[in-house]
Amino acid sequence: MKQIKNFLRWLMLIFKRILYFIAKKTTKINARRIVFESFQGRSFSCNPKGIYHAMLRDENYRDFEYIWVFRDVEKGKKLVDNRVVKIVRFESFSYYKALAGAKYWVFNSNTRSFLKPRREQVFVQTWHGTPLKKIGCDVVKEGNAVTKVSEIPKIYNREAEKISYMISPSAYCTEKLISAFRLREHQKEDIVLEVGYPRNDSLFQYTEDTIKHIRQKLGIPSGKKVMLYAPTFRDNRHSTVGGFLADTKMDFGKMKENFGRDYVLLFRTHYFIAQQMNIEQYRGFVLDVSGVDDVNELYLISDLLITDYSSVFFDYANLRRPMFFYIYDYKEYKESVRDLYFDMKELPGPVVTSQEQLTDAIKRYDAAKWKERYERFHEKYNYLDDGNSGKRAVEKMISGQKSGK
Numbered sequence: 001m002k003q004i005k006n007f008l009r010w011l012m013l014i015f016k017r018i019l020y021f022i023a024k025k026t027t028k029i030n031a032r033r034i035v036f037e038s039f040q041g042r043s044f045s046c047n048p049k050g051i052y053h054a055m056l057r058d059e060n061y062r063d064f065e066y067i068w069v070f071r072d073v074e075k076g077k078k079l080v081d082n083r084v085v086k087i088v089r090f091e092s093f094s095y096y097k098a099l100a101g102a103k104y105w106v107f108n109s110n111t112r113s114f115l116k117p118r119r120e121q122v123f124v125q126t127w128h129g130t131p132l133k134k135i136g137c138d139v140v141k142e143g144n145a146v147t148k149v150s151e152i153p154k155i156y157n158r159e160a161e162k163i164s165y166m167i168s169p170s171a172y173c174t175e176k177l178i179s180a181f182r183l184r185e186h187q188k189e190d191i192v193l194e195v196g197y198p199r200n201d202s203l204f205q206y207t208e209d210t211i212k213h214i215r216q217k218l219g220i221p222s223g224k225k226v227m228l229y230a231p232t233f234r235d236n237r238h239s240t241v242g243g244f245l246a247d248t249k250m251d252f253g254k255m256k257e258n259f260g261r262d263y264v265l266l267f268r269t270h271y272f273i274a275q276q277m278n279i280e281q282y283r284g285f286v287l288d289v290s291g292v293d294d295v296n297e298l299y300l301i302s303d304l305l306i307t308d309y310s311s312v313f314f315d316y317a318n319l320r321r322p323m324f325f326y327i328y329d330y331k332e333y334k335e336s337v338r339d340l341y342f343d344m345k346e347l348p349g350p351v352v353t354s355q356e357q358l359t360d361a362i363k364r365y366d367a368a369k370w371k372e373r374y375e376r377f378h379e380k381y382n383y384l385d386d387g388n389s390g391k392r393a394v395e396k397m398i399s400g401q402k403s404g405k
Helices: 002-026 046-056 073-080 093-101 149-162 171-180 198-204 208-218 252-259 295-301 312-319 330-337 355-364 367-381 389-402
Strands: 030-037 065-070 086-089 102-107 122-125 165-168 192-194 225-229 263-267 286-288 304-307 323-326
Touching: 002 093, 030 046, 030 093, 046 065, 046 102, 046 198, 046 389, 065 073, 065 093, 073 086, 086 093, 093 102, 122 149, 122 389, 165 171, 165 389, 171 192, 171 367, 192 389, 198 295, 198 312, 198 389, 208 295, 225 295, 252 263, 252 286, 252 355, 295 312, 304 312, 312 323, 312 367, 323 355
Parallel strands: 030 065, 030 102, 065 086, 102 122, 122 165, 165 192, 225 263, 225 304, 263 286, 304 323
Antiparallel strands: none
16 A cells, blocks of 8 residues: 555656646746745745735835745635735646746745756745754754655755745854755855844734734634743654644643633644644633634734744744743753754743643743843844845845846
8 A cells, every 4th residue: 555655646746747847848937927835835924925025015026926826725815815916726737837937936945856946047945934943954863753864965955956045034043044954065155145034024013903803803802811832843743644743741721720710822733733632622711723824913912922942932032022931852852853953041931841830930920030031032033123024035035136146
């Protein structure tokens, strides 16, 4: 059975390669066409969305042809809600035609191996977060249940060969991207645009009406405060049947006992997570928001964040609200699974290893105690985020072509 599945996958890959080959042979490049793709067509979010909105606000790009990629076209039409934007289905022939004819590609995750832009095209790889956990060629642990460490350099080197520009929010992130994608070996260390993260622009542009609208949309009761729990996936928690598994070590019942009177808890799993947790018994307190397309909406309405090794805290920190780091498996994660780029002592919030400690930390939180650590954190990781990162990214990735870069 496994051999049959592998053979069918191989046939499908060959079919996709042929479609892309035909698309390139039959399509001319349009210098004013740009294609956006977020998490391989799963959402309307992240840095591609930030760049897209920056272009819409600028009169210089009003005559551009905008194309968004979605796995679910109807969902995409509702999310983008712009009649001048074309929506194409991920890995359809229209998708390959769009890529073949676009001057600019703006993606936030690794692409299929055979999707190689032509020499005249500009591939902007925005990536999708400042890394705490090691990524790409920097990963040396064998804890990944799907991709062997020996295979990772091939994947990231292949991606690096395609990239025209990368987006970075800080000197720290630039250093990690150069290392993870081996950009120096490709003589591409100067392609990183250190402009801030376009996806965080919306965290500087919201109004009270924005927050009110999001709360109403999610059905959050008036007067209730909001805690957001957003753990990352564990590379070693994987099932061949169900994919990556949710493994939070969070007792929602105890959280409800301690905080249910004043809070609602928004639970958001990583998009890799296939397994759905049953939270029906906590109705009224726990709300599964994994399906919310843009996580920034959840940041804006949350009074505090609980996370672990996910990059969400770098973005959430722009709001300067309390953050708690629940890392019950730190030793295992660091030594056997992924490893981390820096010491957890730099984090601008309490680091706890048990739910009892988490509960106590939330109840005793003193913002003044963390103010200095917060400022040091921003000076190193978020100093470029100011609401105009998308504008700077667009100017550089477009003007760089005009100057022949």
